[in-house]
Amino acid sequence: MSRRCSALIAFPVLVASACGGDGVATETLPLCADDPGPAPLRRMTRFEYGRTVADLTGVPASVADQLPPDEETLGFDDIAAAYSVSTLHAARYLDVAEQAADALVADDVRRPAVAGCDPSSGDATCVSDFIAGFGRRAWRRPLEPDELQSMQQLYTDTADPGPTDGLAGVVAAMLQSPQFIYRPEPTAAPMGAAAGALEPYALATRLSLLLTGAGPDDTLLAAAASGGLDTEDGLLAQTDRLLAGPRAAELFVHVATQWWEVAAIPTLDKDRSLYRTWTDATPAALAEETRLFLADAWQAAPNLKALLTAPTTFVDADLATFYGLPVPGGTGFQRVDLDPARAAGLLTQGSFLAEHAKADQTSPVLRGKFVRAKLFCSAPPPPPPDIVVRPPTVDPRLSTRQRFAQHTADDRCAGCHVLMDPIGFAFEHYDAAGRWRDIDGGQAVDATGDLTGTDVDGALDGVPSLAARLAGSAQVAHCTATQWFRYAFGRAEQSQGDLCTVGKLAAAFKGPTGDGDFKKMVRATVRMAAFRNRAPGGSP
Amino acid sequence: MSKRLSRRTILRGAGGAAIALPWLEAMAPRRALAAARPVRRFIVMFSANGTIPSAWTPTAGTSETDFTLSPILAPLEPHKSDIVVIGGLEQKGGGGDGHQTGMGGMLTGQMLNSGPFAGVGAAPAGWPMGASVDQRIAEGLAVPTRLRSLELGVQVGAADNWGRMIYRAANQPLPPDDDPASVYARVFSDLHTDPAVVARLRRRRKSILDGVGGQFTRVSARLGSADRQRLDAHLTAVQEIESRLTTDLVVNNPSCHDPTISPVSTTANDAFPTAGALQMDLLTMALACDITRVASLQWSRSVSQTRFTWLNITQGHHDLSHRPDSEPDAVTSLTSINNWYARQFAGLISRLKATPDGAGGTLFDNTLLLWCNELAKGNTHGRVGAPYVLAGSAGGALRTGRYLSYDGRGLPHNNLLVSILNAVGVPDTTFGKPDWCTGPLTGLL
Numbered sequence: 009m010s011r012r013c014s015a016l017i018a019f020p021v022l023v024a025s026a027c028g029g030d031g032v033a034t035e036t037l038p039l040c041a042d043d044p045g046p047a048p049l050r051r052m053t054r055f056e057y058g059r060t061v062a063d064l065t066g067v068p069a070s071v072a073d074q075l076p077p078d079e080e081t082l083g084f085d086d087i088a089a090a091y092s093v094s095t096l097h098a099a100r101y102l103d104v105a106e107q108a109a110d111a112l113v114a115d116d117v118r119r120p121a122v123a124g125c126d127p128s129s130g131d132a133t134c135v136s137d138f139i140a141g142f143g144r145r146a147w148r149r150p151l152e153p154d155e156l157q158s159m160q161q162l163y164t165d166t167a168d169p170g171p172t173d174g175l176a177g178v179v180a181a182m183l184q185s186p187q188f189i190y191r192p193e194p195t196a197a198p199m200g201a202a203a204g205a206l207e208p209y210a211l212a213t214r215l216s217l218l219l220t221g222a223g224p225d226d227t228l229l230a231a232a233a234s235g236g237l238d239t240e241d242g243l244l245a246q247t248d249r250l251l252a253g254p255r256a257a258e259l260f261v262h263v264a265t266q267w268w269e270v271a272a273i274p275t276l277d278k279d280r281s282l283y284r285t286w287t288d289a290t291p292a293a294l295a296e297e298t299r300l301f302l303a304d305a306w307q308a309a310p311n312l313k314a315l316l317t318a319p320t321t322f323v324d325a326d327l328a329t330f331y332g333l334p335v336p337g338g339t340g341f342q343r344v345d346l347d348p349a350r351a352a353g354l355l356t357q358g359s360f361l362a363e364h365a366k367a368d369q370t371s372p373v374l375r376g377k378f379v380r381a382k383l384f385c386s387a388p389p390p391p392p393p394d395i396v397v398r399p400p401t402v403d404p405r406l407s408t409r410q411r412f413a414q415h416t417a418d419d420r421c422a423g424c425h426v427l428m429d430p431i432g433f434a435f436e437h438y439d440a441a442g443r444w445r446d447i448d449g450g451q452a453v454d455a456t457g458d459l460t461g462t463d464v465d466g467a468l469d470g471v472p473s474l475a476a477r478l479a480g481s482a483q484v485a486h487c488t489a490t491q492w493f494r495y496a497f498g499r500a501e502q503s504q505g506d507l508c509t510v511g512k513l514a515a516a517f518k519g520p521t522g523d524g525d526f527k528k529m530v531r532a533t534v535r536m537a538a539f540r541n542r543a544p545g546g547s548p
Numbered sequence: 549m550s551k552r553l554s555r556r557t558i559l560r561g562a563g564g565a566a567i568a569l570p571w572l573e574a575m576a577p578r579r580a581l582a583a584a585r586p587v588r589r590f591i592v593m594f595s596a597n598g599t600i601p602s603a604w605t606p607t608a609g610t611s612e613t614d615f616t617l618s619p620i621l622a623p624l625e626p627h628k629s630d631i632v633v634i635g636g637l638e639q640k641g642g643g644g645d646g647h648q649t650g651m652g653g654m655l656t657g658q659m660l661n662s663g664p665f666a667g668v669g670a671a672p673a674g675w676p677m678g679a680s681v682d683q684r685i686a687e688g689l690a691v692p693t694r695l696r697s698l699e700l701g702v703q704v705g706a707a708d709n710w711g712r713m714i715y716r717a718a719n720q721p722l723p724p725d726d727d728p729a730s731v732y733a734r735v736f737s738d739l740h741t742d743p744a745v746v747a748r749l750r751r752r753r754k755s756i757l758d759g760v761g762g763q764f765t766r767v768s769a770r771l772g773s774a775d776r777q778r779l780d781a782h783l784t785a786v787q788e789i790e791s792r793l794t795t796d797l798v799v800n801n802p803s804c805h806d807p808t809i810s811p812v813s814t815t816a817n818d819a820f821p822t823a824g825a826l827q828m829d830l831l832t833m834a835l836a837c838d839i840t841r842v843a844s845l846q847w848s849r850s851v852s853q854t855r856f857t858w859l860n861i862t863q864g865h866h867d868l869s870h871r872p873d874s875e876p877d878a879v880t881s882l883t884s885i886n887n888w889y890a891r892q893f894a895g896l897i898s899r900l901k902a903t904p905d906g907a908g909g910t911l912f913d914n915t916l917l918l919w920c921n922e923l924a925k926g927n928t929h930g931r932v933g934a935p936y937v938l939a940g941s942a943g944g945a946l947r948t949g950r951y952l953s954y955d956g957r958g959l960p961h962n963n964l965l966v967s968i969l970n971a972v973g974v975p976d977t978t979f980g981k982p983d984w985c986t987g988p989l990t991g992l993l
Contacts, residue, residue: 049775074730076723079707081664090664092675092707093778094722096699098785099734102753158762165755173752181756184786185763186779192767275705275815277855279862288816367855367864390645390669401875500664 037240038537039512043505044203047542048088050191050498052217053078055085055262059222059255061104061183064146065112075100083382083491084266086498101184109179112142113172130171135163139178146179147187148223149209150233191217193542203541208232215246215534218496220255221262240535247534251527260526261302264315267382267491270298270359279368282402283441285330293327294359294442300341301357312488312517312524317475319348321357331358331443350437350444352475358442365440369402372412372432379431383478384462385487388424407449409433430458434468485524489514492526496533509538586943587907588972589841589915590685591831592655593896594713595889596852597647597869598923599935603883606633606951615951619883621937623891629949630897630912632938632992636954637961639924639934640984644673646929647850648709650922654934655680655713657962657980665709675709675719678980681965683716686842688974694795696788697842698834699724700731702824703815704849711849713922720781724846728826732809735834738797739806750793757790797839801906804837817855820848824892832899835911845896847889850922859884869926882926893919897939916942916971936964945971946993954989963989 052060058072076097079090113119113128120126122145123137139159143151151159159178167174182188193210206214212232216224224232228246236242250256265271273295278286300322308314322341323333336342346356354360364374381387400411415425434457439445446453457468464477464484478484493501493510501510516532517524533539599620607616615633617625624631641653643660645667652660656676663674679687686697697714701724704711712721725731738746764783768776807829813819824847831843848854853864861868861881868885871878900912917939924934933955941948962978962985969976970988978985 049771049778077705077707079664081666081708087664090708091778092719092721093782093785094716094720095696095785095788096723096725098782098789102757102789103734155763155766158759162755162759166752168748168752177752177756181759181763184756184760186767186782187763189782190767190779192771192775194770277817279855281862366867367853368862390667401871 035535037535038540039532039535040505040508041537041541043503043508044536044538044541044543045497045503045506045509046499047193047497048499050086050088051091051189052191053085056217056221056223057104057189059220060188061108063222063225064142064183065108065179066115066118067108067111071104071107074104080266082494082500083269084263084495084498086495087500088498098184101189102180105180105183106176108183109176112179113176119175127175128170128172130167135171135175136160138175139163142179143182144229145223145226146182147185148213148229149187203537203543205541208235208237211237211243211540212246214539215243216250218533218539219247219250219259219530220253221259222255243534244531247531251530256530257303257306260306261299263492263495264302265298266495268298268354268360269378269382270295270363273298273359273363276362277367278362278441282368283439283443285443286441289326290330290358290441293324293330294357294362296341297322297327298354298357298359300343301354304343305353306526309527310519310521310523310525312485312526313479314353316353316355316479317472318353319346319351319472320344321346321351327358330441349472350470352472355435355471355475355478356438361435361438361442362440365442368440369411370408370432370436370438370440372408372429372435373415373425374432375435376428376430376432379474379478380427382491383484383487384481385483385490386461388427391421391424403449405450407451407454408436409454410449427461430460431468431474433457434474435471437470479524480522482518482522485518485522486510486514488524489517489529492517492529492533497538505538509536512536585689585691585973587841587905587914588689588942589835589911590682590843590942590968590972591835591896591915591917592682592713592844593893593917593919594654594844594846595886595892595919595921596848596850596854597865597921598926598929599886599921600879600882601925601933601935603879604886604935605635605953608951608953612950612952620886621890623887623894624897624937624939627894627897627939630939630941632946632948633951634936634938634954634964634989634992635952636933636957637936637959637964637989639922639931639961640981641931643670644709645670646931647922648673650929650931650934651711651713651850652676652709653931653980654920654922654961655682655965656715657681657960657965657984658718659981660709661719663709667710673709675712675721676715677718678715679717679720680713680715681968681979682714682842682844683722684969684976684979685972685974688969688976689841689972691841692795693838693840694792694797695735695834695840697722697844698731698735698831698840699844699846700827700831701726701846702827702848703817703820703852703854704846705815706849710851713846714844724844726814726823728809728823728830729811731827731830732807735830735839736806736837739804739837754790754793757786757793761786761790797837799837801836801838801904803904803906803911804833807833818857820854821858825895828892828896828899831896832903832911835900835915836903836905838906847892856881856885856888859888861885866926872927889919893917893937893939900940912940914943915940916946916968918968934961936961938968942971942973945973952991959989960984960986963987964992967992 054072054075058069062069078085081087081090123141125134127134127138162181163174163178166177191213194207209232212224212228216228231237231246274291276291280286305311305314322343324341325335328335336344364378365371412429415421415429434455436453436455437444455470459465459468459477462483464481468474490510493513513529513532517529519525604618604620606618609615640657641649648667656678658676658678660673660676664672666672699714699722704724704726714722716722764779768779812823812826827845834840851866853866855862855864868878868881900915901910903911905911919937921935924930962980965979967989971993
């Protein structure tokens with residue numbers, strides 16, 4: 009067992025240097041051009057669908073919560089290979105599209121804004137302009153003549169009793185169309201040819217969904233139409249414009265909460281007989297704390313270090329009380345400074361700590377495994393099939409460390425648990441609800457541990473000591489680039505071209521100083537062949 | 549369900565008032581065909597994480613009809629003469645980790661394909677290689693009900709192969725609906741909407757979905773084959789909901805009425821029993837109104853960490869299920885949890901028995917229910933001796949009031965699935981992976 013485990017640890021670093029280098033910013037587009045990798049047809053996630061429908065019609069983005077949940081794998085909601093479809097999906101797309109369509113046609117500001125005239129009069133020219141205008145935004149490209157014609161026919165068929173019914177019919181159909189729900193991507197290359205550059209509208213769609221989690225705005229579509237995305241400067245100008253907006257920060261929060269496995273916090277619950285300050289309101293407050301912290305970290309530069317080490321967070325009065333912190337002034341959530349000897353970015357937030365714990369006890373295994381799997385990208389192998397896996401029973405007379413002694417006493421467990429538990433023990437000052445504690449099982453907390461098999465090995469004592477090592481690790485930076493690759497391209501890295509892309513992303517992320525800057529990595533993404541080109545004919 | 553087509557169809561409005569609708573001539577031939585066959589219904593109920601076999605297995609007496617219910621199955625005592633307890637089969641499956649294998653094989657009798665979901669100690673797995681038995685029943689019965697089948701869940705949550713058990717076909721999971729309010733709106737809207745409005749909405753949706761379907765065909769033609777398959781599957785789903793628009797809700801059962809519904813959290817742990825009770829109410833009414841004849845109720849998912857606080861159990865279910873047999877408090881808690889699920893199953897049976905069928909008798913008389921679990925035992929992930937309880941005779945096809953033990957015979961549960969098909973009138977001779985299945989389950993029907 010132990011040999012199997014140690015062999016896995018070195019893997020990420022080997023691929024990191026395969027074709028990387030720090031000169032990303034000066035290389036000519038596109039990078040890693042020999043192999044853009046597969047590009048299976050992607051469907052908008054619920055997150056993207058909701059935001060895009062909200063932009064188009066004014067309904068709240070939460071309208072997408074009515075859709076069946078997205079399949080999640082590799083830790084993300086957008087992995088195309090995992091997606092399935094059912095009649096429930098079709099029925100819900102219908103419901104949501106109708107709600108959105110009704111909202112738009114009832115909106116006396118948005119409805120006339122689509123075409124610069126009010127189509128509710130039924131004026132034929134204005135109706136045509138509405139169809140073309142809404143279609144261009146919803147389908148992220150101009151409609152072709154036969155498409156305009158069929159939508160015009162649909163208007164006629166559904167304008168009963170009046171014109172607004174027809175408008176709603178057209179909008180509802182467009183929002184259920186594969187042109188909207190999916191992301192079909194034409195290239196300039198003929199079928200069967202080698203990889204070709206994406207057509208400008210398809211590139212605009214990729215860019216907007218990647219950077220904002222929503223479909224392209226008018227400015228981006230106009231750039232696509234005028235050749236503004238055909239040059240490196242033009243593409244990067246649009247990239248920078250979108251990166252500067254609030255949407256990019258929201259997208260970052262969306263990706264980072266999945267990466268840190270805290271996206272499901274709102275449904276988390278704890279044993280309230282043990283954690284008496286945990287209330288119905290706690291999960292939402294923890295989620296909000298993390299959201300505010302991530303949005304703030306996005307603005308910092310470089311920001312990986314802030315994510316991992318910043319001794320600050322956001323609390324309101326209730327959450328401060330929950331943590332046992334001084335209640336901040338003002339109303340609502342406020343940024344507060346924490347004790348740097350205790351606090352370290354996301355690693356000491358309640359969301360992360362409570363998610364990586366059981367309902368009734370902490371879990372050094374879950375916390376240590378997260379660090380290995382999601383920050384070093386070297387998940388320890390699972391337990392052998394003949395072992396009965398069980399968390400030790402809570403015993404008020406024993407510390408967590410004592411109760412997990414089995415993992416080091418049993419050779420079959422020790423080989424792999426030595427990779428997780430000694431990292432997890434460094435978190436022991438934080439209970440299963442994410443609150444600081446000095447006593448565990450009637451004894452003073454011992455938060456010493458050990459980080460092994462990485463490029464930043466060493467003894468640990470408490471989370472800040474771990475955080476400092478993580479922030480200085482090239483492996484962690486490379487793993488971060490791997491996580492971003494998976495989200496950005498909606499698939500696992502698999503080919504040599506993919507490893508090249510990940511290497512370039514990691515190089516951009518690290519920069520010359522190795523600090524880890526997400527914005528630079530995101531900006532580098534649009535320079536990749538995997539982003540700008542695609543193999544014709546969809547997935548193999 | 550009336551077999552006489554001259555009877556006027558009745559829709560019951562929100563106030564309980566009967567609304568007479570003219571018979572739609574176009575619908576008559578299809579309905580007549582369906583009505584000529586006896587009504588058969590199938591419901592499957594799932595609970596997770598294995599059981600405690602020693603506390604589940606009944607005590608056998610001198611014959612298969614002479615047995616004493618176990619601590620777990622005790623709540624089924626009022627229905628003892630209407631159930632068949634089946635022990636000792638091997639729940640076949642393959643691919644993925646223990647829970648994935650169990651979930652995937654439980655109702656399909658198939659292996660999992662390789663795929664994107666990385667389990668514990670196994671290669672990443674995808675969806676099963678075939679349809680689930682309920683979907684084969686829906687196909688085999690071919691009754692043009694409004695819904696081909698109805699999938700209901702209780703806090704099932706995330707979409708992956710630990711949380712799916714119903715498959716339309718290979719690689720086509722059907723997600724359950726966890727929200728009673730949305731089930732109500734989707735399934736029963738016709739019962740509380742002015743018929744003229746319903747008719748108009750249907751015409752309108754027909755036009756819209758026609759347009760959508762045309763777009764799918766158009767876009768699909770420009771894609772590579774793998775991507776095209778994806779869109780074609782979506783198009784099929786669109787066409788199916790379109791066909792519902794031409795399937796009239798023909799209600800000849802006075803028990804059919806617009807159900808009442810109250811809001812309930814779909815995620816809060818302690819709302820689990822309430823949400824489940826509402827789903828069972830809705831399921832019962834969907835059968836009474838003949839909106840569907842095939843339904844499932846999935847309580848959470850494999851590996852679920854539901855905390856049964858209403859039984860004074862605070863540890864998560866999956867963690868509990870991994871604790872060894874030598875820890876009496878864990879065994880006691882798991883027995884309580886499975887006993888609670890038996891109570892829910894009994895409650896579902898009681899609801900069906902309490903609801904008259906249109907043609908006389910109750911809904912229960914023509915229904916077959918199956919209660920199953922993805923594992924036999926949580927702390928081994930074993931699937932030999934997986935717990936099955938059938939209820940109802942499916943119109944007399946199944947002799948009930950029996951405990952059948954197949955211990956030591958190495959029989960695959962595929963055979964049980966074949967017998968289930970046969971009981972409801974689908975004359976298949978095999979189901980699932982062909983080289984596992986050896987025919988109907990000896991001695992059941």
